[in-house]
Amino acid sequence: MSALFRGPDPERGVEPIVPPGREALLTAAVAIGIVLLAIQLWLLTVALDIYLAGARGQLWVLALLSGVVFVGGVVAIRVISRGPRTTGRR
Amino acid sequence: MSRQERVDQGSREPLKSRAEYPYHWDADDFVSRRELLRLAVLTSGALFAATVAIAVRGAFGNSSSGSRTLIANASDVPAGSVKYFDYPKKGDQAMLINVPGLGFVAYSQKCTHLSCAVRYERDKDRLYCPCHNGVYSVTTGDPTAGPPQRRLPQILLERDGDRIFARKEQA
Numbered sequence: 160m161s162a163l164f165r166g167p168d169p170e171r172g173v174e175p176i177v178p179p180g181r182e183a184l185l186t187a188a189v190a191i192g193i194v195l196l197a198i199q200l201w202l203l204t205v206a207l208d209i210y211l212a213g214a215r216g217q218l219w220v221l222a223l224l225s226g227v228v229f230v231g232g233v234v235a236i237r238v239i240s241r242g243p244r245t246t247g248r249r
Numbered sequence: 250m251s252r253q254e255r256v257d258q259g260s261r262e263p264l265k266s267r268a269e270y271p272y273h274w275d276a277d278d279f280v281s282r283r284e285l286l287r288l289a290v291l292t293s294g295a296l297f298a299a300t301v302a303i304a305v306r307g308a309f310g311n312s313s314s315g316s317r318t319l320i321a322n323a324s325d326v327p328a329g330s331v332k333y334f335d336y337p338k339k340g341d342q343a344m345l346i347n348v349p350g351l352g353f354v355a356y357s358q359k360c361t362h363l364s365c366a367v368r369y370e371r372d373k374d375r376l377y378c379p380c381h382n383g384v385y386s387v388t389t390g391d392p393t394a395g396p397p398q399r400r401l402p403q404i405l406l407e408r409d410g411d412r413i414f415a416r417k418e419q420a
């Protein structure tokens with residue numbers, strides 16, 4: 160966080176130094192995350208329904224899909240949490 | 250004019266508060282979204298864990314239960330009549346039905362919607378749950394009307410002369 164924002168400035172207050180496009184990226188990540196959560200919730204209800212109906216063959220497939228969404232989320236948050244690039248092309 | 254500037258206009262000492270909380274409005278939004286994303290990933294992990302738990306139970310749990318139990322004598326249940334009994338455990342209500350033209354079938358009485366007691370209605374040739382008007386087929390146990398989505402657990406029968414045994418309950 161401290162890498163992204165300046166400290167207090169007596170003259171101008173504090174202005175964020177958010178790299179261009181980063182806010183949009185974060186908003187998109189939140190929106191996609193919510194959709195994926197809804198999909199995971201749906202997978203859970205389908206799994207419960209199959210379990211209660213006594214047909215258990217496809218349960219691992221559903222667990223696997225849910226796991227893929229979760230791992231994708233973890234990777235995404237790691238990528239997003241990385242600070243802005245300070246070296247390289249300007 | 251930004252929100253921050255509007256707030257500052259009405260105050261003689263805007264800088265003190267900024268020194269105490271040195272984040273701009275926009276920066277604060279940014280941090281909150283990142284926190285929300287973290288919370289979403291945690292929730293995602295919980296949903297994943299719950300799905301795995303169901304899969305594990307499905308793989309290692311038993312879908313049928315019960316042991317061989319004498320439930321009735323065939324002569325005591327004429328065609329079109331029903332006998333209620335407990336199976337697989339005491340208190341688990343079930344019904345043995347002598348369906349005209351089909352013979353004996355047995356189901357759990359526990360409605361698959363919200364567990365009310367299902368009963369046999371001979372005149373309408375159906376299994377009926379009075380709680381929310383759920384209807385099941387008497388020949389298969391499949392839901393045919395109302396809120397239930399899953400079939401009634403069936404009880405497999407075995408006949409030995411006049412005696413009828415329940416062998417196991419199958420979801």
Ligand code: FES
Nearest residue numbers: 360362363378383
């Ligand atoms: S409990 Fe049987 S229909 Fe709702």
